[in-house]
Amino acid sequence: MLELTDVTMRYATANGALSVLDGASMRVAPGERVAITGPSGSGKTTLLLVATGLETATSGTVTIDGDALSGLDDDARADLRRDRLGIVFQAFHLVPSLSALQNVALPLDIAGAADATPRARRMLEAVGLADRAAHYPSQLSGGEQQRVAIARAMVHGPRLLVADEPTGNLDGATGESIVQLLFELEERSGTTLLLVTHDVALAARCDRTLVLGNGRLTEAAA
Numbered sequence: 001m002l003e004l005t006d007v008t009m010r011y012a013t014a015n016g017a018l019s020v021l022d023g024a025s026m027r028v029a030p031g032e033r034v035a036i037t038g039p040s041g042s043g044k045t046t047l048l049l050v051a052t053g054l055e056t057a058t059s060g061t062v063t064i065d066g067d068a069l070s071g072l073d074d075d076a077r078a079d080l081r082r083d084r085l086g087i088v089f090q091a092f093h094l095v096p097s098l099s100a101l102q103n104v105a106l107p108l109d110i111a112g113a114a115d116a117t118p119r120a121r122r123m124l125e126a127v128g129l130a131d132r133a134a135h136y137p138s139q140l141s142g143g144e145q146q147r148v149a150i151a152r153a154m155v156h157g158p159r160l161l162v163a164d165e166p167t168g169n170l171d172g173a174t175g176e177s178i179v180q181l182l183f184e185l186e187e188r189s190g191t192t193l194l195l196v197t198h199d200v201a202l203a204a205r206c207d208r209t210l211v212l213g214n215g216r217l218t219e220a221a222a
Helices: 044-051 074-084 100-110 116-126 142-154 172-189
Strands: 002-013 016-028 033-037 059-064 085-088 160-164 192-196 208-213 216-219
Touching: 002 044, 016 044, 016 059, 016 216, 033 044, 044 059, 044 160, 044 192, 074 085, 085 142, 100 116, 100 142, 116 142, 142 160, 142 172, 172 192
Parallel strands: 033 192, 033 208, 085 160, 160 192
Antiparallel strands: 002 016, 002 059, 208 216
């Protein structure tokens, strides 16, 4: 489902090139749950941006569902994300001027789906927010906003779900409920899951854990 081969990512700075990824490689099989851990500043978010085509690697190859990103232009990458990926961000990234229902329907609207609203409504029901459909992000709690974000990421039935610290902005109890929801939806749909987290207990719920350090990925010890 997802393969990175010898991926490097370097940024130009006033003090010279900054290397964030340095030969990172991994393979994620269809239906697998894989966690990525590592210390703050190790490049986990950068890895996800590269893995989803939101940033272009300096070198190396990224393949999603059989398609090499290097062979796609910006529009084709955007289409791939729209059709086959779901992304959950730590900071939610909901559109403040749209209601919960409209936020969830957004990927379907962009794709031109005629049934965007009813599908979004069913997805809001699945995450327990049917009664909050008309509320705007500013009227929702952090946990509710993350539920909306998960619903938006899952509404189009993605083949790969990527979550970047999905509980990072939530308290312990709320975070646990979000994790439970995320895994239930992922299992129900059979979606492949790539999860970045600093939470060792959360990582342990995945099939495998990879550790990012010194720009490379290694399998965590069993």
